[in-house]
Amino acid sequence: MPARRFDRGRVRSVRRAAEIPQADVAKAVGVGDSTVAGWELGSSVPDQEKLPALAKVLKWDLDDLFPREGLPDLKDLRCDAGYYRYEMAEVIGTKSDGPVAGAEQGVRRLKDKYVPALAAKYGVSEAELRRAEDRSIAAAEAKKNGTAGELGTQAGAAADISGPPGSLSEKITLILQRSYPGPQGPPSDAEMAADVNAHAGAEILTADDFADLRTGVTNTASPAVLEALAAVIGVSRMYFEPDETVAAQVYEGLHLLAAAKKGTVGRVRARGLGSQGLSPKMMALVNELAAELEEKEADTGK
Incomplete structure (x- = not known):
């Protein structure tokens, strides 16, 4: 699925309108002041995992400030919850994030025992998580069959x-x-x-x-x-x-x-x-x- 759209000009305008200093944004998101400045200048873009915190500090709804085209897949759900993939190992009680990585890449489905913990962490129902998983798998199948561009x-x-x-x-x-x-x-x-x-x-x-x-x-x-x-x-x-x-x-x-x-x-x-x-x-x-x-x-x- 396409990632959420980051519009540096819009972020800058929203921040200025709310009179929020770049330093306050940086502190809330967990990055340096220069990083926020780089985002607004266009020299870099934030990780998708940072967007929820960025929307929160700017007091905007995530979907309104950073819209997404289409429905979320597994990676989208994780990023929307503000977590990096490596953090999921602890959530599902494994030594690595391999099970989550495999599911996000559409290589293999999540075991049933992992679903409740991930759904709770992402703030969605188990059914919503499984539907997002279906989209990850469908995208992988489309890529394998050479129809990924057409599907996108x-x-x-x-x-x-x-x-x-x-x-x-x-x-x-x-x-x-x-x-x-x-x-x-x-x-x-x-x-x-x-x-x-x-x-x-x-x-x-x-x-x-x-x-x-x-x-x-x-x-x-x-x-x-x-x-x-x-x-x-x-x-x-x-x-x-x-x-x-x-x-x-x-x-x-x-x-x-x-x-x-x-x-x-x-x-x-x-x-x-x-x-x-x-x-x-x-x-x-x-x-x-x-x-x-x-x-x-x-x-x-x-």
Whole structure:
């Protein structure tokens, strides 16, 4: 997964606006004054593990000050908690950080006995930790299969909503990232496969099959799989057809949904969507979310 973005100009502006001396930032983060100066000048960048402490001393939310494109993998969870990998050996009770390193690199999964301690240390649930592990493994598989660049491009495009999705992998990635925005992230590959099979009433998809579809290793799926997948995700079956118009319409709905959640639009309305576009039910949900966010912002005085 892409690391959090560090914008030296923004950090400098935030620090100055809050009238916090570089020395105070350095002390809070555990580095020298010259190191902080180097960060703001652009001669160096902080370790990802330092960003939580940096956001805290600047009194900003980590996601707002240092946004990330996409969902976190295992390394991201550790860095977001502010820990270096070598510190994990003590957490899981081993002589080295080998088990954590292997999982972060997607080489092997964590043993069940390590999961509770790591989840507690990272401040996430065990299910969230396992989902992040799935992403680490999927990234390693994509790199092994020579599709890492393609996967990274797809994930970035989905996170930024920079354009309508084209391939089946892009369509799946876009929906998963925009339909499950909470910290827990989208369901795991195994959970998605189970839901598809439950809807179909038969085992037509394995976790590995879904991972291949999601990462672009496999570019096609049977009509039965696509039908069930569309029902599970909550989109029209036509979304998965090679029809750029339909994909663009779904993309527009998700784009407006993301904008609504950021508070940049007040009321979302379907504009010129034909019978093959977003369903009235989906657009109603988008509208309801926008209205709900408006009410919450009014109540909190944001």
